[in-house]
Amino acid sequence: MQTLPFDTVLIANRGEIAARIIKTLRKLGLRSAIVYHDADADTPAVSMADTAIAIDGCSPIAAYLDAHQIIASACRAKAGALHPGYGFLSESAEFARAVERAGIAFVGPSSESIELMGDKIRARRFVQRSGFPVAPSAVEEDDPETFPSRARALGLPLLVKPSAGGGGKGMRIVRNLDTLDDAIAHARREGLRYFDDGRLYVERYAENPRHIEVQVLGDSFGNLIHLFERECSVQRRFQKIIEETPSPALSPKLRKEVCEIAVGIARSANYRNAGTVEFIFDGREFYFLEMNTRVQVEHPVTEMVTGIDLVAEQLHIAAGRPLRLSQSDIVSKGHAIEARIYAEAPERDYVPTTGKILMLEYPQREGVRIDSGIVQGQQITTAFDPMLAKVVVHSSTRRDAALASERVMRELVLLGCETNIDFLARLFADETFLSGQIHTGYLDENPHVAAGQCASDLPAVLAAAALLTRPVRDSADAVPTLHAEIGKWRN
Amino acid sequence: MKHSFALDVENYELWLSPGQHGYRLHLDDEVFAPVSFSHELDGSGTLVIASDTIPVKFAIDGDRLYLHIRGRTYILRYRDQLRTLACLDDQASHLVARAPMPGVVIATKVSRGDVVSGGATLMLVESMKLEFVVRAPRGGVVERIHFGVGDSFERDSALVTFSEEGR
Numbered sequence: 001m002q003t004l005p006f007d008t009v010l011i012a013n014r015g016e017i018a019a020r021i022i023k024t025l026r027k028l029g030l031r032s033a034i035v036y037h038d039a040d041a042d043t044p045a046v047s048m049a050d051t052a053i054a055i056d057g058c059s060p061i062a063a064y065l066d067a068h069q070i071i072a073s074a075c076r077a078k079a080g081a082l083h084p085g086y087g088f089l090s091e092s093a094e095f096a097r098a099v100e101r102a103g104i105a106f107v108g109p110s111s112e113s114i115e116l117m118g119d120k121i122r123a124r125r126f127v128q129r130s131g132f133p134v135a136p137s138a139v140e141e142d143d144p145e146t147f148p149s150r151a152r153a154l155g156l157p158l159l160v161k162p163s164a165g166g167g168g169k170g171m172r173i174v175r176n177l178d179t180l181d182d183a184i185a186h187a188r189r190e191g192l193r194y195f196d197d198g199r200l201y202v203e204r205y206a207e208n209p210r211h212i213e214v215q216v217l218g219d220s221f222g223n224l225i226h227l228f229e230r231e232c233s234v235q236r237r238f239q240k241i242i243e244e245t246p247s248p249a250l251s252p253k254l255r256k257e258v259c260e261i262a263v264g265i266a267r268s269a270n271y272r273n274a275g276t277v278e279f280i281f282d283g284r285e286f287y288f289l290e291m292n293t294r295v296q297v298e299h300p301v302t303e304m305v306t307g308i309d310l311v312a313e314q315l316h317i318a319a320g321r322p323l324r325l326s327q328s329d330i331v332s333k334g335h336a337i338e339a340r341i342y343a344e345a346p347e348r349d350y351v352p353t354t355g356k357i358l359m360l361e362y363p364q365r366e367g368v369r370i371d372s373g374i375v376q377g378q379q380i381t382t383a384f385d386p387m388l389a390k391v392v393v394h395s396s397t398r399r400d401a402a403l404a405s406e407r408v409m410r411e412l413v414l415l416g417c418e419t420n421i422d423f424l425a426r427l428f429a430d431e432t433f434l435s436g437q438i439h440t441g442y443l444d445e446n447p448h449v450a451a452g453q454c455a456s457d458l459p460a461v462l463a464a465a466a467l468l469t470r471p472v473r474d475s476a477d478a479v480p481t482l483h484a485e486i487g488k489w490r491n
Numbered sequence: 492m493k494h495s496f497a498l499d500v501e502n503y504e505l506w507l508s509p510g511q512h513g514y515r516l517h518l519d520d521e522v523f524a525p526v527s528f529s530h531e532l533d534g535s536g537t538l539v540i541a542s543d544t545i546p547v548k549f550a551i552d553g554d555r556l557y558l559h560i561r562g563r564t565y566i567l568r569y570r571d572q573l574r575t576l577a578c579l580d581d582q583a584s585h586l587v588a589r590a591p592m593p594g595v596v597i598a599t600k601v602s603r604g605d606v607v608s609g610g611a612t613l614m615l616v617e618s619m620k621l622e623f624v625v626r627a628p629r630g631g632v633v634e635r636i637h638f639g640v641g642d643s644f645e646r647d648s649a650l651v652t653f654s655e656e657g658r
Contacts, residue, residue: 190622347499351592352618354646358550358557359534382593382618382643410562415534415550422563455498457560459523463516463540464547465496465556465567466507467528472494472569476507476514 004319006080006105008033011049012070013085015373016389017295018045021083024311033077035070037063039383044375051077060383064088067095071102081105081318083311087385090294091118107318109273109293116269117291121163121201127288130268132261135280135287137203139163148184151202152177160184162191163199168238170194173205206282208439210249211235211289213278214262215302217313218271223323226259227302227310228332230276233438234427236350236450241420241443242427243298244337245305248398248436249281258286265291274299274314297340297390300369304336304394335398337405339424341414343386346423346450352386355379355417363411367394367404380417388419398436402428423450495570496556502570513539586631586653594618595643601651605633613651616644625650 008031011018018034022045025032034049037060046052053073057063064070065088074082082099084090084107093114099106108114117123121139128134138150141163151158160183162170170190172183184200192198215227231247232240246255262277265288276296279286299310308325316324343353360376372389374380380388391408395401406428409421427433427449432442443450455461466472493504507514513527523541530536538545538560548559558565597615601607607627614625614636631653638644 345592348591351623352594354593356552358552359548359559361548382595413548413559413564415548415557415559415564416552418566419564425562455565456563457545458503459516459518459521460538460540460543460545461498461558461560461565461567462496462503462505462518463523463526464528464538464545464549464558464560465569466494466505466516467514467526467538468549468551468556469494469496469569471571472505472507473514475492475494476509 004028004030004081004315006319007031008051008077008079009081009083009107009315010035010070010074010077010079010104011045011083011085012064012074012089013083013087014040014043014045014064015384016045016371016387017085017297017373019043019048019373020300020371021085021311022048024309024315027309028312028315030315033074033079035064035073039381042375042378043373045373053077061088067092067098071098071104074099074104075102079104081107081315083107083314084294086292086294086297091292093118105318105320107273107314109271109275113269113271113275114293117275117293119163120161120290121199123290124201124288126269127265130265132265133285133287135203135206137201139201141199147200147202148180151180151184154202154204157205157207158183159203159205160187161201161203162187162195162197163201164191164195164197168235171238174202206280206287208441208445209233210247210281210283210439211240211278212247212250212258212281212286213276213296214259215296215299215310216262216266216271216275216277217310217317217323217325218266218273218275219317219323220272220320221322222267222270224263224267224271225323225325225327225330226263227306227308227330229255229258230296230298230301231438232298233440234433234442235440236346236443238440240298241340241342241424242337243301244335244398244401245301246332246335248438249283261286261288273317274310297387298338300371300390300392301336301338304369304392305332305334306330307333334394334396335401336392336394337398337401338390338392339405339409339428340387341389341391341412341424342420343380343388343417344420345418346420347452350420350450352382353418354381357414358416359413360415361413363408365404365408368392368408369394388414388417391424399434402434422452426452497568497570498565516540586629587649588613588625588628588651588653590616590625590644590646590648590650591623592618593643593645594623596638596640596650597622598640599636601633601636603633603636607631607633607653614638616650627651627653629653 010033022032032049033051035055036046039060055063055069089095093111096106096111140147158174160172170187174183188198210233218224230245232243234242276292278289369392393405409425505518513525515524516526527539550557554569556567594616600612608630611627634654635652
């Protein structure tokens with residue numbers, strides 16, 4: 001890589017993505033600086049960074065949303081660039097502007113692109129005007145008076161969404177028009193709470209669609225390429241659990257079609273840096289969902305099949321350089337699947353869990369990449385998103401990648417906090433998943449995957465528990481052997 | 492003396508007795524023997540049960556026991572007999588809505604003295620940025636609301652205590 005115009009990059013993020021960005025900075029010979037809240041003081045990213053600067057706030061999340069402290073820290077660390085990761089301030093146009101004003105390169109698109117794509121309604125309008133397909137919808141602010149009747153006219157089922165949404169928050173499916181008003185009230189409440197924005201729109205909901213997205217890269221000179229698609233249909237509460245590439249649903253013709261639509265949308269928006277164009281696919285057509293103007297959680301599957309380090313390309317573009325890759329350089333080899341490890345209990349409706357990580361052992365295998373933001377001894381709290389790590393497996397076929405993923409889930413040891421690891425192992429062995437016949441309703445239609453099985457080794461589990469529990473051993477040791485041999489003797 | 496372990500929603504009663512080679516495990520009407528556990532490195536060991544030899548990883552935190560056995564993770568809770576007895580009296584005449592997960596109270600929908608029916612909304616709570624509804628497990632009279640708006644609580648915390656109607 002040519003020398004970049006900066007030697008230090010500040011990471012305005014935490015957890016696995018911060019650690020992942022640092023790895024690329026090291027590879028490129030750049031210095032890393034990170035901001036961190038006290039709750040994260042013992043996490044891997046903070047110990048890996050060359051410079052770590054503490055920031056505070058009335059809550060840990062508030063600290064990572066404090067643009068003023070973060071930019072001041074970047075100046076203190078003499079950072080020439082700032083990588084926002086995903087979440088937090090990564091899609092704040094105001095933050096991107098403030099970073100640039102401070103003379104620091106923002107590793108992401110222009111603030112105008114963020115503004116355009118960050119607002120779902122504005123983005124949909126733009127995409128529709130540019131001649132690309134969007135799902136039939138009713139936007140409240142077009143005429144608030146007629147909004148409910150326009151929504152009803154779309155026909156069932158409907159999906160109510162906050163305009164400023166993300167991460168599935170506030171989204172509600174309506175299958176009975178009597179519940180539309182409730183869904184609208186709920187979406188507005190969550191929109192106001194999470195995004196300080198109560199604007200809504202309603203979309204015709206495609207039953208059991210697939211979620212397909214395309215990774216794009218653009219530079220400041222109008223060059224734009226795609227790095228193929230990812231399928232992220234396995235979701236709960238509109239949040240992704242499994243992501244893979246290539247999508248098992250696409251023929252070469254459909255793949256070409258969706259990648260070209262994505263490049264077309266990004267090109268119309270004059271898009272710079274890494275971005276993802278998301279679509280709903282009903283088996284025939286792709287409808288634009290939204291564009292994420294940042295690196296995605298699931299970017300590693302694309303990196304595994306293309307061999308391209310997306311963070312390195314982001315830095316190169318942020319340095320004002322033209323793309324080093326042309327479309328014909330991008331070749332996808334084999335199949336990659338990512339599984340998100342969450343602190344949650346799928347067996348109890350995916351409720352979040354907490355605990356202290358008492359033991360953590362990652363298996364090391366060829367073709368397996370684990371992006372982790374946790375260490376043994378760390379307390380898992382509700383302060384942040386429940387995602388703990390990502391397991392990415394690359395293999396020659398989808399079936400091999402899935403079965404290898406199952407093996408990793410069985411070998412991975414994480415004790416002290418309940419997680420979805422056993423659930424992921426069940427999922428990777430599930431015949432429906434293996435057949436590739438997945439859609440966003442897959443987990444609802446296959447409740448056995450979340451429900452779990454009863455303990456297959458119950459006597460062994462209870463024997464280990466008994467032998468490891470002192471009072472149980474003590475009371476056995478207090479029993480004379482002779483009495484115990486009588487068998488039915490009870491204390 | 493019988494000991495009790497909770498695994499998922501089930502309770503299992505068991506006891507160990509000394510045998511000639513290690514212990515004997517008494518579980519319901521079955522006896523497994525011999526059973527023994529040899530410790531290796533920190534947190535790992537080998538379980539012998541009858542003729543099976545099984546590698547085990549484990550971690551213990553208070554009354555909670557985390558086991559990794561044959562590719563699966565199990566979380567058990569050792570139920571101390573004395574403590575269980577002490578709680579019985581309290582549970583007999585009261586109903587408690589407990590927290591299914593850790594979180595923060597966003598709103599309380601009932602007040603002390605309210606008569607509610609089973610399934611009624613008691614509280615809105617937030618956990619990991621998601622909103623959940625806490626419902627009454629059965630009908631009753633609200634006796635105590637343990638947390639106010641903005642308070643955070645751990646999993647299994649008592650959120651609302653009721654007394655049964657008319658009692």
